[in-house]
Amino acid sequence: MKTYLKSGAIGLAMATMMAGTALAGSHSEGPYADFEGTTLIVNFPAHPHYDAVMKILPEFTKETGIEVEVDQLPYLKMRERQTLELAQDEGEYDLIAYVVFSKADYVYADQLENLAKYFMNPQLSDPAYDSADLIDGYVYNIGFAGGDRGYLAGSTGSLFGLPYGSETSVLGYRKDIFEKHGLEVPETYDELLALACQIPELEPGMGGLASRAASGHHAAHAFLLHLNPLGGAIFDGNWEPVVNNAQGVAAAEALKTIIDCGPEGAVNFGFGEALGAFLNGDTAMFLDTTIVAGQVDNPEKSKVVGKVGWALHPMGTERASQTGGFGIGIPANAENKEAAFLLMQWLTSKEGDKLVALAGGNPSRFSTHADAEVNAKFPHMATFGEALKYADPDWRPIIPVWGKINADLGTTLSKVLTEDLDIQEALDGVAERTRGVMDEAGYYTWN
Numbered sequence: 001m002k003t004y005l006k007s008g009a010i011g012l013a014m015a016t017m018m019a020g021t022a023l024a025g026s027h028s029e030g031p032y033a034d035f036e037g038t039t040l041i042v043n044f045p046a047h048p049h050y051d052a053v054m055k056i057l058p059e060f061t062k063e064t065g066i067e068v069e070v071d072q073l074p075y076l077k078m079r080e081r082q083t084l085e086l087a088q089d090e091g092e093y094d095l096i097a098y099v100v101f102s103k104a105d106y107v108y109a110d111q112l113e114n115l116a117k118y119f120m121n122p123q124l125s126d127p128a129y130d131s132a133d134l135i136d137g138y139v140y141n142i143g144f145a146g147g148d149r150g151y152l153a154g155s156t157g158s159l160f161g162l163p164y165g166s167e168t169s170v171l172g173y174r175k176d177i178f179e180k181h182g183l184e185v186p187e188t189y190d191e192l193l194a195l196a197c198q199i200p201e202l203e204p205g206m207g208g209l210a211s212r213a214a215s216g217h218h219a220a221h222a223f224l225l226h227l228n229p230l231g232g233a234i235f236d237g238n239w240e241p242v243v244n245n246a247q248g249v250a251a252a253e254a255l256k257t258i259i260d261c262g263p264e265g266a267v268n269f270g271f272g273e274a275l276g277a278f279l280n281g282d283t284a285m286f287l288d289t290t291i292v293a294g295q296v297d298n299p300e301k302s303k304v305v306g307k308v309g310w311a312l313h314p315m316g317t318e319r320a321s322q323t324g325g326f327g328i329g330i331p332a333n334a335e336n337k338e339a340a341f342l343l344m345q346w347l348t349s350k351e352g353d354k355l356v357a358l359a360g361g362n363p364s365r366f367s368t369h370a371d372a373e374v375n376a377k378f379p380h381m382a383t384f385g386e387a388l389k390y391a392d393p394d395w396r397p398i399i400p401v402w403g404k405i406n407a408d409l410g411t412t413l414s415k416v417l418t419e420d421l422d423i424q425e426a427l428d429g430v431a432e433r434t435r436g437v438m439d440e441a442g443y444y445t446w447n
Helices: 009-017 020-028 048-064 076-086 100-108 117-118 134-142 175-180 189-202 215-227 246-260 271-279 290-298 335-346 350-358 366-370 372-377 381-388 401-420 421-441
Strands: 037-047 067-073 095-099 162-166 169-174 207-210 283-289 308-312 326-331
Touching: 009 308, 020 037, 037 048, 037 335, 048 067, 048 162, 048 290, 048 326, 048 335, 048 350, 067 076, 067 366, 095 100, 095 215, 100 134, 100 326, 100 401, 117 335, 134 326, 134 421, 169 175, 169 290, 169 381, 175 308, 175 366, 189 246, 189 283, 215 246, 215 401, 246 401, 246 421, 271 283, 271 335, 290 326, 290 381, 308 372, 308 381, 326 335, 335 350, 350 366, 350 372, 350 421, 366 372, 366 381, 366 401, 401 421
Parallel strands: 037 067, 037 095, 207 283
Antiparallel strands: 095 326, 162 326, 169 283, 169 308
């Protein structure tokens, strides 16, 4: 049975009306006193990071007296449920997790709380929170809206969420294979692509690098993974498509080389198949999200336990890596907003971030990645923290029409990989269709 206690805005308003001595007495009880006994209903995904969160929530309740009930769902079902709940006058959820694509949808529909008033409230905002320690690329990527280009940091931006479960792209490589053949860990794209095709010659039957490639968002994701490091982008500063310029062509060529030299069946790989090939020992390298580290080290899932090293995403014309993962925010129709803010703040605090990291989650603070205790348990964390310094919040445009553009990009790139469609011709078509989508959406009104 779910219990709701009215304790948020009403409690604070009454406290403000009370005499000064009574207010002082309330302060002495600590920040959680007014909310003890409140039950928060939160919506989290079925995901390794949030599995770790489930392990630390009892500590929050122990410290605060605030109960937490979790509705944990597979991502697509979670998104569907949120779409229904956030449209109601009174929603069931007090705190939700969301991916960056949802940020644009939810903020545009006035469905997420602006966090400014909570951080301004001295009774709620922890002065030791140290927001500067949060991975800034993720704060902008997952939390900001209304700034530069509508979705990045900028003087007109506001904060609607906080990163929680930050991921970026890193290179996993087989230390044993590299040592056997005297290979150097690739620092650049030229070195990466050369190794991707050299390894199958050195180790017959083994692919060079496992990658997503299947038609749709998998192929688009893989292309974007290379686009930014090679100096490319989807749009220029005026929203004109530039995906078909020399840098875009280079990114598509890099992806094709990787697939051509990859393990058997690579052209049809989604994320699961690409990771499975690496875990099974069928490929010597894997370039994708940091979330896979736990599975690589799990003997129940991996045949390469103890054989994998980690390195930064190789450099093209610049150092850049992807931004992915989840953030958390307070629905605009939540019942217990202030208590939800306290939970959000605790989860993303230095204490909470370290606890979730030690439980196997993905931390969102630089200090956690550098923490000695965390690195003693998970030696890859220092490398991941260094990679996060280069995480690009603009590696894909977070605009309402991106889903349509992304689908076209993925379908077209799949034809490049499977039907040998000319890369320049393919990207020219994407650019032309993308401009039509942007024109229809009004992006050229002020031109």
